[in-house]
Amino acid sequence: MAKDLVKTLADLEEKEALKIVEDRLSAGEDPLKILDDARRAVELVGKRFSDGEYFIPDLVYSGEILKEITDMVKPKLTKAAELKRLGKVVVGTVAGDIHDIGKDIVVFMLDVNGFQVFDLGIDVPAQKFVDTIKETGSRVVGLSGFLTLAFQSMKDTVETIKKAGLRNEVKIMIGGGQIDDQVKGFTGADAYGKDAMEAVKLAKGWIGG
Amino acid sequence: MEKKWDEMSAKEKRESRFQTWLSAQGVQFQSPEAEASYKAAVLRLKDAVLMEKTPDRVPIFPLGTFIQAYLYGVTPHESMYDYGKLLSAHRRFLQDYKPDYYGSPAFIGSGKILEILGYKQYKWPGHGVSENSVYQYVEGEYMQAEDYQALIDDPSDFWLRTWMPRIFAALEPLRHLSPFPNLWEVVGVSGQMIPFGIPDVQSALKALMEAGNEAMAWIQQIMGFEMEARGMGFPTAIGGAAKAPFDILADTLRGTRAMMVDMYRRPEMVLKALERLTPLYIKQGVGMATFAGNPVVFIPLHKGADGFMSDEQFKTFYWPTLKGLILGLVAEGCVPFLFCEGSYNTRLEYLTELPKRSCFWIFDRTDMAKAKKLLGKTICIGGNVPSGMILTGTAEEVKAYCKNLIDVAGKGGGYIMAFGTAMDEGKADTIHAMIDFTKEYGVYK
Numbered sequence: 001m002a003k004d005l006v007k008t009l010a011d012l013e014e015k016e017a018l019k020i021v022e023d024r025l026s027a028g029e030d031p032l033k034i035l036d037d038a039r040r041a042v043e044l045v046g047k048r049f050s051d052g053e054y055f056i057p058d059l060v061y062s063g064e065i066l067k068e069i070t071d072m073v074k075p076k077l078t079k080a081a082e083l084k085r086l087g088k089v090v091v092g093t094v095a096g097d098i099h100d101i102g103k104d105i106v107v108f109m110l111d112v113n114g115f116q117v118f119d120l121g122i123d124v125p126a127q128k129f130v131d132t133i134k135e136t137g138s139r140v141v142g143l144s145g146f147l148t149l150a151f152q153s154m155k156d157t158v159e160t161i162k163k164a165g166l167r168n169e170v171k172i173m174i175g176g177g178q179i180d181d182q183v184k185g186f187t188g189a190d191a192y193g194k195d196a197m198e199a200v201k202l203a204k205g206w207i208g209g
Numbered sequence: 210m211e212k213k214w215d216e217m218s219a220k221e222k223r224e225s226r227f228q229t230w231l232s233a234q235g236v237q238f239q240s241p242e243a244e245a246s247y248k249a250a251v252l253r254l255k256d257a258v259l260m261e262k263t264p265d266r267v268p269i270f271p272l273g274t275f276i277q278a279y280l281y282g283v284t285p286h287e288s289m290y291d292y293g294k295l296l297s298a299h300r301r302f303l304q305d306y307k308p309d310y311y312g313s314p315a316f317i318g319s320g321k322i323l324e325i326l327g328y329k330q331y332k333w334p335g336h337g338v339s340e341n342s343v344y345q346y347v348e349g350e351y352m353q354a355e356d357y358q359a360l361i362d363d364p365s366d367f368w369l370r371t372w373m374p375r376i377f378a379a380l381e382p383l384r385h386l387s388p389f390p391n392l393w394e395v396v397g398v399s400g401q402m403i404p405f406g407i408p409d410v411q412s413a414l415k416a417l418m419e420a421g422n423e424a425m426a427w428i429q430q431i432m433g434f435e436m437e438a439r440g441m442g443f444p445t446a447i448g449g450a451a452k453a454p455f456d457i458l459a460d461t462l463r464g465t466r467a468m469m470v471d472m473y474r475r476p477e478m479v480l481k482a483l484e485r486l487t488p489l490y491i492k493q494g495v496g497m498a499t500f501a502g503n504p505v506v507f508i509p510l511h512k513g514a515d516g517f518m519s520d521e522q523f524k525t526f527y528w529p530t531l532k533g534l535i536l537g538l539v540a541e542g543c544v545p546f547l548f549c550e551g552s553y554n555t556r557l558e559y560l561t562e563l564p565k566r567s568c569f570w571i572f573d574r575t576d577m578a579k580a581k582k583l584l585g586k587t588i589c590i591g592g593n594v595p596s597g598m599i600l601t602g603t604a605e606e607v608k609a610y611c612k613n614l615i616d617v618a619g620k621g622g623g624y625i626m627a628f629g630t631a632m633d634e635g636k637a638d639t640i641h642a643m644i645d646f647t648k649e650y651g652v653y654k
Contacts (some may be wrong), residue, residue, distance in 0.1 A: 007226075012473065055516055056517050060470060098347070123338070147633060178630060181598045182598055186600075
């Protein structure tokens with residue numbers, strides 16, 4: 001019997017996992033089912049991270065393997081995956097800051113945990129968050145920042161959202177190396193998360209799941 | 210007769226380096242008080258780190274990057290292009306705040322030099338980020354996975370002919386050079402020179418000369434200020450610098466993501482590369498400390514913090530060569546200064562493996578009570594004043610925080626008051642609170 005993809009990928013056995021995908025594809029299995037298993041495996045990776053069993057390199061590596069699997073499966077897809085999404089989240093690194101490692105991990109974890117994520121990238125002007133909230137109807141906003149200059153930038157972004165009349169429509173979470181409760185208070189955000197899985201937990205708490 | 214350097218023990222070398230630092234050669238003190246203040250500050254750090262006796266009070270070392278400029282309205286762009294403006298902010302900072310040590314304005318570097326070289330590994334004010342933003346690292350694989358063997362075979366050659374051409378647009382043609390060990394005996398000389406005749410290579414050499422001219426103009430101003438700062442009674446608490454071999458790979462060469470994946474995909478190559486790099490950074494730290502006449506070697510730590518890898522990975526990939534670096538520096542009489550942003554709670558046990566009273570660790574978000582309990586009698590610790598509190602809190606909050614730090618981490622000595630990070634920005638009332646309160650409350654009786 002073929003080894004279980006969910007377990008193999010969650011255990012970060014790269015070669016083994018890719019072999020299973022290859023075998024299952026050759027056997028003519030529904031590619032969507034393979035992708036769903038892979039996604040569930042990475043969800044499990046996130047859980048192990050929350051439990052303190054896994055660390056950031058494990059998240060990054062699982063992302064790399066998932067990317068390889070997606071690349072293998074994609075050509076076989078006949079219809080687009082219809083994933084049931086928990087909700088929409090807008091994420092970006094705030095204006096003036098170009099750091100993306102932390103933000104990318106948050107985006108990745110929100111995505112595999114079932115959220116539709118609008119990743120605005122780095123050095124994102126406050127107005128861009130406002131526009132995207134309006135366009136997408138997202139109810140959660142994640143602001144990332146590594147530098148201390150991001151404190152003011154986050155505060156400005158929260159205020160811009162408020163001025164646009166959207167503050168009651170969205171929950172705002174912030175994160176980054178120098179972020180703590182005191183900074184959360186300063187920016188006017190609703191919460192701060194110390195890592196990517198806390199972002200998932202916060203988003204789930206706010207918009208279901 | 211004085212012992213020759215090679216005959217000295219590590220401790221004798223260290224004492225000799227401390228004496229050189231204390232002697233402040235070439236410094237014109239502005240007053241006898243300034244001289245006394247300089248010497249007291251050197252001894253304060255020495256006592257805090259070596260723990261031979263209790264210092265007169267807790268040393269205060271607020272390390273920063275653009276903080277001085279920020280406090281006096283000098284933008285990050287001006288800081289990197291108008292050296293005079295930057296130095297005037299540093300001068301005023303010392304006059305107004307009176308920390309125990311000055312932070313070198315050399316940390317900022319020259320934007321003009323980066324421009325001449327077409328530097329790609331960072332964005333800096335006016336170049337990729339706004340004139341009000343500080344310089345920021347651009348994540349990238351500046352070394353490819355297939356480059357490991359070349360790095361291991363000959364790091365300097367890899368730097369010169371592969372890495373530098375990738376990160377400096379103006380030095381791209383250096384990839385045409387022949388490896389220098391190819392040069393042997395008379396028959397090799399003429400051939401080795403051919404690449405230097407290539408017009409593109411000559412342009413690269415011209416760019417280097419131009420950068421060199423600017424570097425001279427820059428360092429003259431920086432050194433002028435540094436001597437003046439010492440004359441005002443402030444020593445610098447940093448002599449040299451080095452990096453943990455893992456961070457050289459993860460920051461400088463492979464980039465964060467690639468390095469994390471390398472630990473799974475090519476662990477053997479990573480370990481070989483780490484071994485190969487270690488002696489290079491012992492040499493850098495020792496060389497700079499000797500040149501500066503100051504034993505302290507600054508080592509900023511990045512990718513080994515809590516969460517950035519598992520304990521098993523830390524034990525396998527990060528710690529052995531960091532420890533090797535520290536031991537190598539200590540053997541030459543240097544005092545490693547580990548600057549530990551993020552938190553290090555899960556790594557503290559490793560520090561007990563280090564030679565006692567040989568180095569100091571400035572922490573950011575590490576549990577200081579835990580660190581003190583574990584290391585209090587053997588390793589000097591410091592820092593932990595949060596950037597968020599300095600920038601968004603009140604003077605009263607900072608005082609209360611510092612009081613607790615002095616009570617807990619400062620008990621009996623072995624603690625240095627410092628921010629948890631190298632600050633890009635500042636706020637006058639909270640910084641004054643940290644410094645002034647420590648001067649008053651941090652006195653050991």
